[in-house]
Amino acid sequence: MVKEITPNDLKTKLENGEKLDIIDVREEEEVEEGMIPQAKHIPMGEIPDRIEEFDKEKEYIFVCRSGRRSENVCLYLQDLGFNVINMVGGMLEWTGETKPKSEIKK
Numbered sequence: 253m254v255k256e257i258t259p260n261d262l263k264t265k266l267e268n269g270e271k272l273d274i275i276d277v278r279e280e281e282e283v284e285e286g287m288i289p290q291a292k293h294i295p296m297g298e299i300p301d302r303i304e305e306f307d308k309e310k311e312y313i314f315v316c317r318s319g320r321r322s323e324n325v326c327l328y329l330q331d332l333g334f335n336v337i338n339m340v341g342g343m344l345e346w347t348g349e350t351k352p353k354s355e356i357k358k
Contacts, residue, residue: 254338258340259341262348274292282343313336317343318343320342
């Protein structure tokens with residue numbers, strides 16, 4: 253069982269200024285249509301090769317289009333001992349601000 257957060261709860265946390273580690277696992281063309289500005293983009297297929305970028309002491313919220321891919325990433329990382337949360341409903345249910353990846357400064 254993976255912990256979950258709703259898009260509205262995540263939006264509220266961000267509006268309250270909480271510092272969160274949000275990872276968008278969608279493909280490049282999907283994030284160009286708009287992603288949560290505070291999110292970091294790591295496509296689902298790159299997660300195993302980029303595992304060293306994650307810290308088992310931190311909590312990560314994963315996002316995709318509908319919540320299915322991010323749930324699979326959460327299951328994978330949870331099995332490896334990481335603290336993960338899936339945003340249910342994905343970006344289809346996100347009502348907060350979005351920006352194309354190319355406009356997000358990291």
